[in-house]
Amino acid sequence: MRNLFRKLVNFKSLLNASPFSLINSKFIKAGEDVSDFFAFRLDGFETIFVAENNLALLIGRHIECTHLFNFFSVDGVPCGSIVVEDDKFSYRLEINESITNGREVGGFTHHIEYPDMVLDKYSELLSDISFQHRGYTGFRRSKDFGYSYMHGNFGGLYYDKKNRLKSLARLRVKHIYTPQLVIKSDYGYDFLFSNPTNQSVTIKFFVINRNSSKAVEKALLMPYSTYKMTLSSSSISNDCNISWETNFPIGRCIIFEYNSDFFDVFHS
């Protein structure tokens, strides 16, 4: 009886920490195509996305595929899509405002379709494998520079047979995320959050000085929305740390660290 109780407590603890639906993840069909929820920004930045051709990478040679990109506004409303045929191991999509219908900031997904002939040929290989798309997003402020890249994001999004967007990502009990980062008083910071779930979620930000923690901002993210929180150098008096509280078991975001000349982007 004590063992059963312990197992139930452990299961509850695991459930409260799991970023994805345990049941749906276990039963998702092989062949389903899952994407992270990526972010783009065109507000003084250019964004590029490196989309991988998973089957080509799996078998080691070029395979014809269709890359499908779906874009969402900051509010989580679909705002554009683009379809690209390619056969190489990876494809680089330059995201611009004609693709996003004028939206400067938002999110997007990447999915792949293969011709029936290809699926038939590799049916045995694909019988118990599903692909996920994590990719690499690059940002730059000037054409004189190359892109600064970051890998993947949090997600678990797929389209069902009726072409409805579904999410395997789940909200759980409140979690606190603290990147291993010193916020420097002479730099500015943008924190870009994506909500890959079909529920609204609240984020509270805290700046941590030597022995104290102060709430600085609170925001509500609608389903599939993107939110940018800015911490300008004028609002930071000393080097400090930052945390945020959400119901995401992994509340990671994209962090831009910059001064007037240079910037860096990384995944928290």
Added chain:
Amino acid sequence: MSDYIFLVNVGEGIKNSINLTKFIPNRKKSSRVEIDFKVGIYTQEFDSIQWVKLDEVEFTDNNIILNSSDYNLDIGQLAVVIPCEIDFLLLDEYDELPEPISRKSDITPVNERAAIYFYKEKSFSSYQGEFPYQMSRIKGTFIAFDSLMHCTNKNINTKIVFINIHSKRLLKKQIFYLNINNSNSKERIVSNKYVHNSACIVDIPIHNDLEIFAYSKDSLGIPIFISYNNLGYLSVEHTHPPSELFWNNKFKGQQLLKQNWLSKLP
């Protein structure tokens, strides 16, 4: 699960630093907020199997910042940073590295990372990274594709910095090879030697639209791609392991992928 961090000298005036905080990186709201620990910093010469202590650092405030330039590392030499309990006695030498402590306070996911920065003059780039302890205990193979290499052109240089850490006792230092091949013809473009517990640094030849990949049949490792030019551009990121291409059956997928690529190569 626990993690090492590392410092490395990659040459070309590129310096490396890491930031660690005492705050638990990811936790339930109800869990402990911070953890008090210290770090030991160890290195292994290219021709030695002994780990030698370089430093031992405790928190004086909420953050520890370590710089590669403080440890007189040769190009390709690693300094391994080991988070450990405050009262843990760090010896001057080891033949097997101590296991890093876990910096978690509950079972929430996310590895125990540090901010790993690279600087070239005033430009900078970073990622949140680590070297998992479990990965340092096993042999394996490595493959990475060129998703982060396409921007190579005559003005931008790209290096792969391939980090390998073996925490177990070594009987001798072995010579390994990191190879860069054409993804289509599979022909070799360049191959560089490395040894246990070092960083193999390979300059990617200018390749325009050529698709390339990197592999080693000798060891696991973490590939860091550093792209830079002389105008102040610097970008650092690591690629996903191939298992991340798959949602379910990740490790079967990775095994098949490696089999399909590596079986055709010397």
